[in-house]
Amino acid sequence: MKLIKTCALILPLVLLAGCLEVDQHPAWIHGEYAGKKDDRPYQRRFHNDRLAWWATVENRNGKQNEYNRANP
Template sequence: MKLLKLIAALPLALALSGCLEVEQYPAWIKGQYAGKKDPRHFQTLFHNDKLSWNAAIVNRSNQQNEYNRANP
């Protein structure tokens, strides 16, 4: 009997699982984005210096490369 109730409740649970989706897009007012402007990483961490930010990213990528880290 428990199995029958479980089988009967399963389609209802699956049907209702998609009803909780909320809108995930920001509001647009008069054709403009109404949210706050997010600062970029180079603006906050590197005082708006794109070149040093790019060098840090390249350095980090090189350190994660096993071919560059290994000493053959």
């Protein structure tokens, strides 16, 4: 009898455990995202200078090539 009472108390908790999940999708108002707009890396670190950002990326990629580093 005690097992039946325990199961009767636990069963509603188990059934309702999945109902508490929060919706994780961003809010859309009038077909547009209503959240904060994310900055691009060149906007934040290079003061919106895309060419300077791209030159830095290309320079970094060139230094990762083992053939160029081994043969000066």
